[in-house]
Amino acid sequence: MIAAAHRLFQRIPPTAQRGLLLALVPLVAVLPLPDFWITQLNYIGLYSLVAMGLVLLTGVGGLTSFGQAAFVGIGAYTSAYLCVSMGVSPWITLWVGLAITAVSALLVGWLTLRMSGHYLPLATIAWGLSLYYLMGNLAALGKYDGILGVPALSLFGWDVSQGRPFFVLVWLVVFLGAFALLNLLNSRTGRAIRALKSATQMAEAMGVHTLQHKVGIFLIAALFASVSGWLFAHFQRTVNPSPFGLKMGIEYLFMAVLGGVGHVWGAITGALFTKIMEDQLQVLLPKLIGTSGSYEVIVFGIVLVLVLKYLPDGVWSLIGRHFPTSQRPNTWFKAERLPERSKPAMGDVVLDVQKIRKQFGGLVAVNDISFQVKAGQIVGLIGPNGAGKSTTFNLVTGVLGLTSGTVTFRGEVISGRPSREIALRGMSRTFQHVKMIPDMTVLENVALGAHLRGDKGALSAMLRLDKDEENRLFGEAARQLERIGMAEHMHDLAGNLAMGPQRLMEIARALCSDPALLLLDEPAAGLRHKEKQALAAVLRQLRSEGMSILLVEHDMDLVMDVTDHIVVMEFGTYLMSGTPAEVQASELVRAAYLGTEH
Ligand code: ADP
Numbered sequence: 001m002i003a004a005a006h007r008l009f010q011r012i013p014p015t016a017q018r019g020l021l022l023a024l025v026p027l028v029a030v031l032p033l034p035d036f037w038i039t040q041l042n043y044i045g046l047y048s049l050v051a052m053g054l055v056l057l058t059g060v061g062g063l064t065s066f067g068q069a070a071f072v073g074i075g076a077y078t079s080a081y082l083c084v085s086m087g088v089s090p091w092i093t094l095w096v097g098l099a100i101t102a103v104s105a106l107l108v109g110w111l112t113l114r115m116s117g118h119y120l121p122l123a124t125i126a127w128g129l130s131l132y133y134l135m136g137n138l139a140a141l142g143k144y145d146g147i148l149g150v151p152a153l154s155l156f157g158w159d160v161s162q163g164r165p166f167f168v169l170v171w172l173v174v175f176l177g178a179f180a181l182l183n184l185l186n187s188r189t190g191r192a193i194r195a196l197k198s199a200t201q202m203a204e205a206m207g208v209h210t211l212q213h214k215v216g217i218f219l220i221a222a223l224f225a226s227v228s229g230w231l232f233a234h235f236q237r238t239v240n241p242s243p244f245g246l247k248m249g250i251e252y253l254f255m256a257v258l259g260g261v262g263h264v265w266g267a268i269t270g271a272l273f274t275k276i277m278e279d280q281l282q283v284l285l286p287k288l289i290g291t292s293g294s295y296e297v298i299v300f301g302i303v304l305v306l307v308l309k310y311l312p313d314g315v316w317s318l319i320g321r322h323f324p325t326s327q328r329p330n331t332w333f334k335a336e337r338l339p340e341r342s343k344p345a346m347g348d349v350v351l352d353v354q355k356i357r358k359q360f361g362g363l364v365a366v367n368d369i370s371f372q373v374k375a376g377q378i379v380g381l382i383g384p385n386g387a388g389k390s391t392t393f394n395l396v397t398g399v400l401g402l403t404s405g406t407v408t409f410r411g412e413v414i415s416g417r418p419s420r421e422i423a424l425r426g427m428s429r430t431f432q433h434v435k436m437i438p439d440m441t442v443l444e445n446v447a448l449g450a451h452l453r454g455d456k457g458a459l460s461a462m463l464r465l466d467k468d469e470e471n472r473l474f475g476e477a478a479r480q481l482e483r484i485g486m487a488e489h490m491h492d493l494a495g496n497l498a499m500g501p502q503r504l505m506e507i508a509r510a511l512c513s514d515p516a517l518l519l520l521d522e523p524a525a526g527l528r529h530k531e532k533q534a535l536a537a538v539l540r541q542l543r544s545e546g547m548s549i550l551l552v553e554h555d556m557d558l559v560m561d562v563t564d565h566i567v568v569m570e571f572g573t574y575l576m577s578g579t580p581a582e583v584q585a586s587e588l589v590r591a592a593y594l595g596t597e598h
């Protein structure tokens with residue numbers, strides 16, 4: 001029966017599915033369920049909101065926080081205090097709570113997220129503890145006794161703070177929150193967020209301000225927690241510090257991981273399982289071991305270890321595999337084209353590299369290298385393995401800082417600037433070791449390249465006000481994939497591609513940014529003969545359109561075939577440069593290759 005219902009559900013278009021879920025909420029509320037279950041479901045809803053924030057922050061963004069309970073506390077205490085001591089309406093205190101949460105999240109996030117990721121978990125523990133003791137010691141907040149007599153929430157004179165009305169309120173908020181997060185993850189900002197965990201370097205090279213996005217998801221997760229706290233205060237009608245301590249902070253993380261920290265629905269699944277398990281254990285454990293105490297914590301720990309070992313994607317992964325991931329409707333093919341930047345005139349110097357140098361400790365990886373790339377030129381950078389070609393790329397694109405020297409791009413000195421600012425000026429690149437987001441489609445990965453050609457942020461994405469822009473970005477991504485002969489792989493998961501197509505995908509992604517200079521680091525590695533020929537054709541076509549290309553490549557046939565000018569490096573130093581014919585004839589070059597590679 002479940003299978004049949006599920007098949008039926010899948011036939012319904014995605015927006016209607018969401019409507020159906022929302023309609024289900026009041027329907028469940030009028031079912032003759034025991035009150036006890038309604039109360040449990042109310043708690044599960046409150047927990048789900050916090051865990052959903054953690055899915056975004058930890059599961060998607062790769063940032064761990066033990067301090068979410070503290071943000072729940074801010075939402076709860078702000079509302080309780082303002083309502084009880086000042087008689088402010090709860091519908092106003094909600095926004096005050098969110099504002100205070102936002103300020104504290106931005107502060108904690110901004111201070112800790114600039115350091116390496118490991119500081120965040122520690123900082124959130126400290127944050128959780130200090131807020132807990134603050135709540136417990138401030139006389140105005142009633143110390144450890146807390147604040148009593150928090151007023152009920154009423155809507156048009158109707159008490160919605162308890163039982164079934166509260167159930168409807170909480171679960172509508174939960175589902176709307178879930179939809180907002182799903183919308184967010186499936187957007188321009190969402191693609192940038194999904195790059196945070198494993199591909200920050202690539203994201204920066206596509207123009208994403210990764211620190212800003214990290215702070216952003218920390219903020220959103222905190223706001224979700226704060227809303228949960230506001231609801232909690234008016235549901236319990238009293239607040240005290242204990243539900244907002246570190247233990248609860250850990251439990252929220254437990255819920256997210258148990259349910260499936262990579263999926264929005266995993267948060268709800270985790271909250272459900274945790275609450276049910278907690279209740280069962282509170283009955284079961286005293287019978288088994290004869291004493292009451294918080295032994296359930298031990299069981300939770302064991303369950304967590306087992307889940308991580310046998311079901312690393314959480315319980316939801318068992319359920320979720322039966323649901324297709326929601327794709328945006330393919331309406332982008334009729335979208336208007338994105339505007340293009342003005343390109344340098346043929347023959348203008350696009351890139352001027354002067355005596356750039358990079359030292360890694362005692363090793364001089366790039367030793368005072370100079371060269372130029374002119375508009376409409378393909379310049380090859382060759383040399384044996386370890387010659388410093390990739391490092392040169394990293395210096396030019398701002399991925400690495402220069403030890404000395406200058407890089408001028410289209411007349412502007414860009415050395416010292418971060419790679420996202422260089423990307424903004426029209427330089428785009430691929431990586432020697434492909435960098436992508438494997439669980440996104442090829443089309444989405446390529447669309448990340450157009451990040452700087454859109455400007456819609458998180459809020460527009462959550463409210464789906466970004467449809468036009470998304471269509472244009474996807475239209476551009478599709479066009480670039482077609483251009484490079486990858487159209488038939490558009491909807492494949494990037495992680496399922498073979499090496500050759502992965503490299504082509506990276507080129508399409510770089511092209512998606514509408515660059516004036518393209519840097520390709522070994523684009524033909526792993527390509528089959530036919531694919532190499534297609535690549536050569538694409539490179540020639542790009543050049544004929546006025547594109548300038550800097551190419552690092554080991555396949556000499558390809559290099560000799562497509563380049564106009566070649567710079568040869570060896571052990572970090574300049575060896576010679578010239579036309580392909582001159583380089584081929586050079587004894588120096590032959591010696592360099594024979595000397596180090598054979
Ligand atoms: P190529 O791309 O020409 O094969 P690379 O630029 O990758 O060469 O490397 C040049 C030299 O710099 C090599 O000796 C390499 O080991 C060294 N190197 C590259 N990156 C680093 C790094 N981050 N730290 C230390 N040494 C590095």
Ligand code: MG
Pocket residue numbers: 389390391432
């Ligand atoms: Mg290299």
